[in-house]
Every structure is written in structure tokens, then in C-alpha cells.
Amino acid sequence: MSEQNVKKVVLAYSGGLDTSAIIPWLKENYDCDVVAxxxxxxxxxxxxxxxxxKAIASxxxxxxxxxxxxxxxxDYIFPTIQTGAVYEGEYLLGTSMARPVIAKAQVEVARKVGADALCHGCTGKGNDQVRFEGAFAALAPDLKVIAPWRxxxxxxxxxxxDYLATRNIKTTASATKIYSRDANAWHISHEGGELEDPWCEPSKQVWTMTVDPEDAPDAPETVQLSFQEGMITHVNGELLSPLQALEKLNGIAAAHGVGRIDIVENRLVGMKSRGCYETPGGTLIYKGYKAIETLVLDKHSLKHRESLGLEFSHVLYDGRWFTPLCQALLxxxxxxxxQITGDVVIKLYKGNATVIQKASVNSLYSEDFATFGADDVYDxxxxxxxxxxxxxxxxxxxMQAKQ
Incomplete structure (x- = not known):
């Protein structure tokens, strides 16, 4: 499809500097209608x-x-939790999980308005360009994809x-943007600024979601999570939707400084990047879920689930949600x-979250067999x-070596 054939494009719009500039740029370079x-x-x-x-003004x-x-x-976070996926041992995949649901909805809007192109503001250095365009290829291969940064x-x-100023388009952005952040219900990520030097400790202004563990309460707090067939159902005995449970746990865990990580990761495009991530409620859900797994999955099942989770972490990170492999792993x-039904109690204290109680109706643990005391069931x-x-x-x- 040539540039002249693009009549209407749907842009993944955030209201930030990049996408604010993309709207007039698309109109000038593609002479098309832009839907944000x-x-x-x-x-x-x-x-x-x-x-x-802001979008209309742009x-x-x-x-x-x-x-x-x-x-x-x-449909995205909890299926990922069920795989046990953690990228490179630490990252709980917050940005990666959000991209397919966003891309899918963008395609749906494009179909609704009769667009013939899709556009995103991802740079040519990052993972997100692959995640968005991989989804577009699977869901709307007939639509042209425009990536202005390329x-x-x-x-x-x-x-x-300067581009916006010459066109009299107002923006609240400034010339200095210390950090690049991405937030959703699951987490917030931070990149840039002093984080570009792996030797530099993150300053307090990096973290925005969680309390500094040093400033967290001196008294621990316990929280109880209940799961039913792999989905969270209750927090401290209160019946909640998965979203409500996550929001509640975000508040509880953030107050204790739980869920911070500082990592250097391997991007899909080949370079390494340093990022700080805050996933307070998600950290509790992961720990609670895995605690019940230890009760109900036998050795070989758990081993297979662990290998499945490792594979899925790369499938998700690399933007392959809408693929047969992803669906098979899910x-x-x-x-x-x-089998993941049960209750878990987690103690929170100054950045730490420790499972202290766990029970399940499907538990394979038997005190009769495991006891160090006398028993009548194991010879x-x-x-x-x-x-x-x-x-x-x-x-x-x-024996052969002795011959």
C-alpha cells in the first residue's frame, strides 16, 4: 500500500510528546484522517x-x-500467572502483558472506523515495536503499519x-524528560536518567508506586489470598474480581515497599537495557499462586510447568501472544x-513478602508420610x-569400568 492510498489511520495515542507530534506528522506526510x-x-x-x-487539538x-x-x-495477566512466566528470573512482564490487549483493541477500533492503516509511537530500538506489529500481523495483515520513529x-x-511549536500545537512536555515510564494495573516501569548507568543506584525519585522499604512500617502485616481453579477470588476474606483484588493488593503491598526490582535485561532487538520495575500486588499474587502449586503439583508436573513458564516468558516478552505456540502453552x-484452589497467608515487612501459611483441598502433602516422628504408613x-x-x-x- 503506498502512502497515497492511506485514507484513515488509527494511532495508538498516549497524549505524550511523541504521539502528539505524530498526529500532525501523519496528516502532513500521508494526507490522511487520523483517529486517536x-x-x-x-x-x-x-x-x-x-x-x-488534547488529541483533537493536535x-x-x-x-x-x-x-x-x-x-x-x-484474560492476559492471570493466564500469564498460571504459566509461572518470569522473564530472566526477575521481570514479571508488566509491559509485555499489556501490549497484546492494547493492539487487539486498536485493530477493533480500526475496523469500526474503516481505517486502512495502523500507527504506533514505538522507537526502533525497543521491544514494543515488535509486540505491536506482531499482533497487527496476526490480527490485521491487510492494514498498513506506520512507525514514524523509523x-x-x-x-x-x-x-x-520545535515541530509542534512551528505548528502552534500546545504541549505540556518539556525539553528534559528524566525518566521513561510505563504504567498499568499490574506495574510501573522506569528507564532513563541515572538508570542508564548500571553502577548508579536508583535515587528515591525513580520509584513512584511503592514506599521505600527503609521508610515502611516497623510492624509487619499479614494478608490472606484465596484462589479458585487458578484465579484469585478473595483478599482477607473479601470477595473481589481479579481487577479489584489486584488493586487492593497493590495498595497493601506498596505500603510495605514490596515488589521492587532493578535489572539489566536482554531486549529482543539484541541490546541490553536497565530498568526498574514496581509490581507490588503482582508480587503477592505470584508468591501466593506458587505456594499452592507446591502443595498440589507432583514433582514431574511441577517440573513441566516450570519449563512451560520459562518458554512462555520468552513468547510473551518477544511479542508472540497471537500465535499457536502461545495458545498451546496457555x-x-x-x-x-x-488444581490451584486454596488459601495463602503472606507476611509483609520492609520490602519482603514471605508466605507463612498455605492450605489446599487438593494438597498432596501428608503429615502422616512426611513426619520425622513415628508413623505407621511408611516402611x-x-x-x-x-x-x-x-x-x-x-x-x-x-562395574564395567573395573573390567
């Missing part, structure tokens, strides 16, 4: 306030703000500000999740034959 699309994935009302007016003909919070938590000659915030995790003499057969290959190998 913003996704509410729980980033907060302050980021959505005035977004419609030149958009329409602005759709779509509430995706419930869908995001139920086309225009602007390279800095100053360039973007289906496998869901089979295990049917320890039986272990001798088991060990002899278990180590048979080693025994044969040693």
Missing part, C-alpha cells in the same frame, strides 16, 4: 485526563478511549517540541491451574530397593 486510540489498562486517571481534548478527527482493565487482568528525521525531544498451564526398609534400582545405571557403569 487510547487504552485504559489501569495506568491511572491522571494519564487519561483531558486526553480526548489534529485528530476522533479519539476513542477504551476501558480494557477487566479484560487485561482476567521514518522521520527527528531524533530528540527538542526536535519534537492451554497446558490451564490444565495445571484447575523405611522399602527405600533400599528403590535406591538400588534408581542408581542401577551408575552401578553398571562402575
Amino acid at each position: 486510540f487510547a487504552a485504559d489498562v489501569g495506568q491511572g486517571e491522571e494519564e487519561l485526563e483531558g486526553l480526548h481534548e 489534529g485528530a478527527s476522533e479519539c476513542y478511549i477504551v476501558d480494557l482493565k477487566e479484560e487485561f487482568v482476567k 521514518e522521520w528525521d527527528m531524533v530528540s525531544r527538542e526536535d519534537l517540541l 492451554a497446558g498451564a490451564q490444565a495445571f491451574a484447575q 523405611q526398609k522399602h527405600a533400599e530397593g528403590f535406591i538400588r534400582l534408581y542408581s542401577l545405571a551408575s552401578r553398571i557403569k562402575a
